[in-house]
Amino acid sequence: MIRHLLSGADLDAATATQILDTAAEMATVAGREVKKLPALRGRTVVNLFYEDSTRTRISFEAAAKRLSADVINFSAKGSSVAKGESLKDTALTLQAMGADAVVVRHPASGAPHRLADWVDGSVVNAGDGTHEHPTQALLDAYTMRSRLGRLAGLHVAIVGDVLHSRVARSNVLLLSTLGAKVTLVGPPTLIPVDISAALAPGADVSYDLDAVLPGVDVVMMLRVQRERMNDSYFPSAREYARRYGLDGPRLRRLPEHAIVMHPGPMNRGMEITPEVADSPRSTIVEQVANGVSVRMAVLYLLLGGNNR
């Protein structure tokens, strides 16, 4: 088993499948009377969050607690970081406190990789800059597999701000490893040049959402980050919504079995209309529940045994 989970590329098909299978067993715990397993008793998991996040932090916290680990939540606001402590000094402090795993979210791409050199425990990347968010990709893959029964051969469209999306990057890496075909869709300004060559040789790029929709099994809508709206990547929010937003008529153009995903938080009316977000084909709430199971699986597989 791997020691850290930093990138979607850390996982080969066998390891990724093992995580998804383990997550499926972890999911049964949610339906039990006692929603707790003793596997990580006496282990300490630190949630080190340099960026605001609700669902990811709560999801990791719930996952660690269901496995009986002790959880320490550390957010940059109101800590020594606000007084200017460096990432390395914070890491050494956590190390001294005996953290067995550090779950880190950081605005700088690559921060978890640096952290992994400084601590003895396992590092889990919970989102770094515009780089990667591997557990989101795992829970997306888990959701697709449980809704559609397989991953190999699926055609997945990832729509929106691919340029700034760590979710897109991790998903492209993981889905290609697991045999799905990915098409990246968005305005040319928001799709990096040469992305398919750099990330996944199999990934296609399209600038026309309507042309892609009839042939896909999964549409994954990415959030348009509000701070980008004024950066002139596209002329106006309304034009973006008109060309790349998923609305009722576009939903009806999808194949009957296709599902709609969104990593959250959504901008209703921007990249996705309420009609689509609340339709039975949307898996948005399911993704949150699956997130806990997948993160339980990741924490168990990283920390459960003696992997040193």
Next chain:
Amino acid sequence: MACPPAAHPSPPRQPTVKVILAAADVSRVVDRIAHQILEKTQGAADTVLLGIPTRGAPLARRLAARISTFEDVDVPVGVLDITLYRDDLRRHATRAIGPTELPPGGIDGKRVVLVDDVLFSGRTVRAALDALNDIGRPASVQLAVLVDRGHRQLPIRADYVGKNIPTSLAENVKVTLAETDGADEVKLVGGVPA
């Protein structure tokens, strides 16, 4: 006789293999345990069989099948994976976890019979008891094993024993079943005479 000096090692001796139960013996033993469960539980009412993977699971299914031929009662069967409750998780590389399947009626208020292939240290059974505790509250718990090889490290005993095999710690009891290994057999491996 003294052993030959290390400079002239003797050729490696093959460990001795002794067949304790052949296929026909295994099926007789399963039949007997099925009868004993029926007798001790007065017809297996409110009883649930839970097999501990790997080989406890098919054994539990066989016992249920035999019980239903003998007395025409359907005993619910499940599988209880105990990996996450083991006390040696941290001593090994991470173990893969297996499925836990509970019968639709659950285990609350039922008489649960845990089924495993070999009873040795008793640690697996302790883990299973802990796992049961998190799943529900059975009225009582019993234990059925195909082989009891002794050397208990915990105060645990079986209610139904297929075969008691006195062993030394150097020996290994190897159980194979048709469902998991292609054939039914119980062998005693090792115990090379000094």
